[in-house]
Amino acid sequence: MTDPDVDGVEEALALVGRHPAGPAVPDPPGHQDTPWERARAVAARAGRGAAPRTRRVGIDQALGRILAEPLTALTDLPSFDTSAMDGWAVAGPGPWEIRAEEVLAGHGDVPALPDGVAVRIATGARVPADTTAVIRSEHAHAEPGRADRAGTGQGVGHLYARHEVVPGQDIRPRGQECRTGDELLPAATVVTPAVLGLAAAAGYDRLVTVEPPRVEVLVLGDELLTSGVPHDGLIRDALGPMLGPWLRTLGAEVTAVRRVGDDADALYEAVTGTEADLVVTTGGTAAGPVDHVHPVLRKAGAELLIDGVRVRPGHPMLLARLTATRHLVGLPGNPLAAVSGLLTLAEPLLRGLGGRRAPEPYRVPVRDDVHGHPRDTRLVPVAHRDGHAVPLHYAGPAMLRGLAAADGLAVVPPGGARPGDVLEVLDLPWTASASAPAPAPAPGGCFT
Ligand SMILES: Nc1nc2c(c(=O)[nH]1)N[C@H]1C(S)=C(S)[C@@H](COP(=O)(O)OP(=O)(O)OC[C@H]3O[C@@H](n4cnc5c(N)ncnc54)[C@H](O)[C@@H]3O)O[C@H]1N2
Numbered sequence: 001m002t003d004p005d006v007d008g009v010e011e012a013l014a015l016v017g018r019h020p021a022g023p024a025v026p027d028p029p030g031h032q033d034t035p036w037e038r039a040r041a042v043a044a045r046a047g048r049g050a051a052p053r054t055r056r057v058g059i060d061q062a063l064g065r066i067l068a069e070p071l072t073a074l075t076d077l078p079s080f081d082t083s084a085m086d087g088w089a090v091a092g093p094g095p096w097e098i099r100a101e102e103v104l105a106g107h108g109d110v111p112a113l114p115d116g117v118a119v120r121i122a123t124g125a126r127v128p129a130d131t132t133a134v135i136r137s138e139h140a141h142a143e144p145g146r147a148d149r150a151g152t153g154q155g156v157g158h159l160y161a162r163h164e165v166v167p168g169q170d171i172r173p174r175g176q177e178c179r180t181g182d183e184l185l186p187a188a189t190v191v192t193p194a195v196l197g198l199a200a201a202a203g204y205d206r207l208v209t210v211e212p213p214r215v216e217v218l219v220l221g222d223e224l225l226t227s228g229v230p231h232d233g234l235i236r237d238a239l240g241p242m243l244g245p246w247l248r249t250l251g252a253e254v255t256a257v258r259r260v261g262d263d264a265d266a267l268y269e270a271v272t273g274t275e276a277d278l279v280v281t282t283g284g285t286a287a288g289p290v291d292h293v294h295p296v297l298r299k300a301g302a303e304l305l306i307d308g309v310r311v312r313p314g315h316p317m318l319l320a321r322l323t324a325t326r327h328l329v330g331l332p333g334n335p336l337a338a339v340s341g342l343l344t345l346a347e348p349l350l351r352g353l354g355g356r357r358a359p360e361p362y363r364v365p366v367r368d369d370v371h372g373h374p375r376d377t378r379l380v381p382v383a384h385r386d387g388h389a390v391p392l393h394y395a396g397p398a399m400l401r402g403l404a405a406a407d408g409l410a411v412v413p414p415g416g417a418r419p420g421d422v423l424e425v426l427d428l429p430w431t432a433s434a435s436a437p438a439p440a441p442a443p444g445g446c447f448t
């Protein structure tokens with residue numbers, strides 16, 4: 001029986017040459033392929049070449065966008081000395097004479113507190129000037145004065161602390177979190193719900209954000225059905241349904257996913273008439289009779305930045321500059337090969353166009369042997385299990401079964417990997433949060 005992960009001559013070669021890597025296999029004559037790391041760097045540089053378009057949007061519109069400028073505090077936070085607890089503001093040493101007035105959150109000017117006096121205070125209220133500390137209600141004992149016993153409501157009485165009172169306790173001093181002008185977040189930060197909250201707290205009504213790059217997807221191939229079960233040599237289009245949502249997770253605005261068939265003229269019209277920042281084509285990258293991508297790019301006067309990458313699957317992928325501000329990524333038609341092209345070329349390009357930062361690369365030990373290609377990098381679907389990356393079956397270039405169960409794609413160097421080898425793993429958008437390394441612990445605690 002055929003191994004479901006070994007699809008084609010290149011993968012069979014990979015089995016032969018997997019351990020040890022051995023001497024580098026020379027390029028076949030005329031081979032133009034770019035090493036995988038260099039291809040990603042070229043794509044990232046191409047994306048950074050065009051200045052991102054920016055737009056100021058209301059914070060209710062900003063979720064998921066990218067900050068085009070650092071988020072700088074428009075105020076001190078807190079903007080006034082704030083009580084952290086419901087209780088008593090006291091001045092000087094106790095016991096304190098209780099004054100009847102109360103200090104509540106949202107009140108403006110509050111009179112200074114004379115020595116020896118306590119007033120009731122609420123969490124979030126502005127602390128009166130000259131306050132020594134706040135004592136939370138459960139840590140104080142109020143002894144009613146005679147006037148109170150008589151029911152006059154004058155609030156006369158005395159307050160006793162049940163514990164030692166430390167100056168400044170349960171007071172959040174003005175500027176504890178930031179001072180006006182402090183950089184709270186750098187440019188290129190993704191606007192998450194937490195960023196929206198921070199921006200609002202820091203005084204923002206609107207944010208300057210990067211406009212998402214516009215991407216058009218052109219699906220090539222006359223053999224593709226858009227519905228129903230494959231029949232008579234026709235197959236379902238697996239890329240149209242997958243690429244639109246995937247590109248959106250990479251920060252793109254997908255303006256269209258269009259079927260172009262195997263029609264060179266229609267492809268030429270689509271490529272030269274587009275308003276998109278990036279055109280993504282699927283299929284037609286090889287040298288078959290109806291593989292129109294190369295001839296159309298030549299006719300359109302496009303500059304090929306990448307024409308083939310030393311990666312399996314997906315080696316016929318390409319990147320072209322259509323005009324100074326428009327690019328085209330040609331993804332191979334085999335579905336897993338297309339995903340390889342998406343992560344190798346489209347992702348770094350879109351990161352640059354969209355003003356995003358590169359994710360922190362992370363590395364994980366692999367649990368099992370992974371076959372290597374003798375010369376090329378392999379991208380292999382893996383699942384995270386107990387701190388290891390487990391290579392998945394059904395990872396042939398034409399298959400999506402392994403990918404659909406995967407947490408990431410392991411980057412397998414030429415020659416392959418042995419159990420315990422530590423490999424870089426490319427996140428899949430839907431698993432990024434689960435597999436990313438934990439952030440560094442905070443240096444100290446702040447409990448109020
Ligand atoms: N003589 C050679 N032939 C091929 C080579 C090679 O080096 N020399 N490379 C092979 C590799 S590797 C790949 S990958 C493909 C790339 O081919 P194309 O980009 O031209 O893609 P197509 O020929 O159009 O399609 C390939 C394969 O994928 C299927 N396909 C296409 N689009 C879709 C889609 N939207 N959904 C599902 N499946 C799709 C298509 O039916 C073909 O089976 O070239 C090899 N050939």
Ligand code: MOO
Pocket residue numbers: 010312313314315316332334336337397398
């Ligand atoms: O190796 Mo191709 O996958 O089928 O690019």
